[in-house]
Amino acid sequence: MGNKEKNLTRRQFIQRSVGAMGVGAVLLSPLVPVLNRPKTPVSPAKVEPAQKKTRNWTMVIDLKKCDGCVTIDQPAQCTQACIQAHFVPKGQQWIEVYEAELAGGGTFFMPTPCFQCENAPCVNVCPVAATYHNEDGVVLIDHRRCIGCRLCMAACPYQRRFFNWGTPELPPEAALAEYSPIYPVPAVKGTVIKCMFCAHMLQEGKLPLCVNGCPMKAIYIGDLNEDIATNGGEVVKLAKFLDENDAYRYKENLGTQPRVWYLPGHGQDFGRKPLDLRRAKPVFWPWGGEGDRLRPGVWPWKEPGNWTWQEGVK
């Protein structure tokens, strides 16, 4: 009835609609490749989507082999590789090498990525579902959705989440990267960020950067479904490997079910003694920057005199 009032017959209406759609389709056709563009860089692995399987990614860190890179007198190479490949903002160490105490007063080094917990407290508390498990069990963050409430950071019992307190200071090439939750580069101001198990590498069938970066081959990545893991050199049967080496998970009693297992040790495979006094060397950010320690003063545009150095903030 409405059509008649506007002097438009059904036939005319259909004709015009189809015509408009045709014109629209022609005009919008250049957008097709843009819309079809994959969210991640095209890679060889993408060519065979038929082989897509659900993974159960698991990391094993052999502490017998981890000497905190003190024997080669370098900063922790896993952290360093991670920082440089992901343009990790200054002050954050997505995989951090802690020096923890042994029973008798000696120490061991403990590389700590995000544990990608199966019962992840961070995922449970997120108010906007910005942090979630992907189908392979990796905990990811969508930085386009995160509102920066930091409830996940409060919930994480391992302090493995970091916040971009200001505009991250990144090298210019970081801006060329195409953002995706599996490759969160460039980092977004005001959002939470963390290790994502190098999901972008795993997707391409490559090893995570810390696994590749470790000169001692202490870090294994594997798939519990396939029951296989590798450190880039040897390939092991995962379940047997865990059993035979008395694997444990950090703070197992919390029930978070981390996907990262530790094999106890203190770097003995490379001759490190428990009472070795050498500390891990500090990692560095090749592109420099002030980090997140500099605070704006009362008149912040009058740089640099009005910015203050805040000590002791981690």
Place this chain on the structure above:
Amino acid sequence: MRARAAGDFRGRLESTILTPLTQSSRGYYALVLFLLAVVGWGFYAFLVQLRYGLRSTGMGDVVMWGMYLVNFVFFIGISHAGTLISAILRVTHAGWRTPVTRMAELITVVAISIGALMPIIDLGRPDRVWHIVIFGRFQSPLLWDIVSITSYLTGSLIYLYLPLIPDMALMRDRLAREASSLKYKIYSLLAVGWRNTPEQRHRLEKAIGIMAVTIIPIAISVHTVVSYVFSMTMRPGWDSTVFGIYFVIGAIFSGIASIIIVMAIFRKIYHLEEYITERHFRNLSYLLLTSLFLYLYLTFGEYLTVGYKMKVEEKHLLELLMLGKSAFWFWFFVLGGLVLPAILIMFRRGRTITRIVIASILINIAMWIKRFLVLVPSLQVPLMPFEFGAYTPTWVEWSITAAAFAAFILIFAIFAKIFPIISIWEVAEENELEVSPVVRETVERGLPVPERR
């Protein structure tokens, strides 16, 4: 209007309450200007924070929450004043409440509004706050907060407005001479055609009664879920089953202290000595003392149960609180916020009102500090093998905090110039009831008040 036997009382009441609405002293304008300046400065600080991000605060990856959330918990806590005084006392027919209810309800509305702003200021991406609406998931305790607080704000606004209607009608009738003025129009709009008919009165009483009953569980839920944001995590000090009630009692505790302070201020400035008497302060101080002891009990239980077992992280926290860097503030809270106020309230020597007001001020300062101690030291405890975290608020955080308190006072100052700060009709009615015990009994039994005299 009805002719009243106690017309004398009512006349005095109206003139005392309504005079400040038309006359403002120079001091008032000076205060408003000063408060506006503080709020403006806080706004500037917020702009700096928007521009440079949260790095302009003292927070870091270890202590990732700071003063904003302390203020949030504090203001939401204060907001419980309104509920307790108004709703609980109304439900229990405590007649002495009438001169106090309006102020208490106002504290609620203002405190929630300012409290609810704090987490938004604290967001890394305040521009994405609408994500909570479109992507919100109810598994997150933050969503519980939002639902609870918005319900509480809505409920308290209605609960503040309903008893205002007869007073609005009074203002409208008084302004009838200048029927064209904007003021008259606003008051007539707000009076929604109130003519004080028995039917209208019945409906109003009923509506207020329903709201009073509804708002009590909402209020309790609010502070419960505020605590759940913390106790749904595994942090030392927060990982506690008693946190819900601990926060609720803390809120009622600081809420009563706030209403006593507000009462004392308005009593002094507006010369309300006839209506707000020593009896009100004394009655409220009994409630204050009760909640003080409850809070003391819960605090004791909370620290004893974790201190007895000394789990590593809890041990670190207790050391930090009781012996370490935060020890001064912790013992200030215990002595200055619990012990000293209890002594001030219990031992009746000197002037009652002064004693109670000093106790209330101490309590509110100590409770702000206590909220700081609940939040920050728990976050300072390292969960991984590293040093304790540090937190020193920056000028931005202090400015925004100052602005929040200034805004609280400012809204009060402005409200007190537009609306009567004491519920005139309720006080007048209560006065009549006190005159005639027969009527009082009728009302308390829920029977309609006979229109006689």
